[in-house]
Amino acid sequence: MKKISVLALSVFAFVAAQAQHPINSFFAPDGTVRLETQELSEVADSIVTLKHRTEDVVWRRDIYRVIDMRQKQNFQLYFPIEPDDPTYMSLYRLIVDAVQKGLTIFYPSERILKPWFAEENIVPRNKVIDQFVVGGIGELDREDETSYILNYDSVADELRFQPYNYQTYVRNQLKYLVYEVIFFDRSTSRMYRKTVAIAPLQPDQATGGPEEPGRFMRESVKFWMLYDELRPYLASQYLIPTQNESKRVSFEEFFEKHLYSSYIVGEGNMYNRMILDYCLTEKEAKQEQDRIEYELLTFEQDLWEY
Secondary structure (H helix, E strand, O other): OHHHHHHHHHHHHHHHHHHHOOOOOOEOOOOOEOOOHHHHHHOOOOOOOOOOOHHHEEEEEEEEEEEEOOOHHHHHHHOOOOOOOOOOOOHHHHHHHHHHOOOOOEOOOOOOOOOOOOHHHEOOHHHHHHHHEOOOHHHOOOOOHHHEOEEEEOOOOEEEEOHHHHHHHHOOOOEEEEEEEEEEEOOOOEEEEEEEEEEEEOHHHOOOOOOOHHHHHHHOEOOEEEHHHHHHHHHOOEOOOOOOOOOOOEHHHHHHOOOOOOEEEEEOOOOOOOHHHHOOOHHHHHHHHHHHHHHHHHHHHHOOOO
């Protein structure tokens, strides 16, 4: 009798474990590989993030980086460029989809690069399409629907995607600006790097010339998005794989692990200046970038004595 009870208990535990941890089959019932992103809904937002207390953060530095799609390490963010791929999305296609579903976007500042996330700086729903126009601001024509990636339906209060404009536009969406905070937490005695916001860069809308590279970059910012608000969309979408089709990485993992290649264009300072505002040559700009990178790398080491 005791053996039967133990056997029954074992079977019950096995069934309960299977119910709690369902097995996702690699192959679909029709024999095709299951790569649909809806599988991620069960594990979305699975990356652990710490809650840092204000009193524990004793050092902080604001950094601005540019992610260039032309660098090989960032190709996964750029492809596919087709708007209707059934499985994968590029970063920009994901952003467009998120904005359609209600993601809040913010106007950029006209004078400084640092974003301003106040309620009065939110782009109204009926003005969102102006941030997704093909060509520069000077070419904006509200009567010409072929200029827009999104159209606004005032009756339904909906944004509708224009796929025939998208592919022409996204080919030139080659850079993103990332605003991040690097800080030291004394409770864990280590450095952390937190992405705060992301902005697409579009040089078509800038009016500054080569003689004003800092102004040119500031005017290239289309709009800002808070990373934490974009994160649920990043967590539920895979990047297009490279070389190994079974190695699937979500956009969230790609950004949280900082797998992208980038270069520094500025840091927080009292003058509200970026590197391009005070470095006159390419060599000077590279030296300034190297200086900032070196200070970030050595700061944590310099806190300790050996």
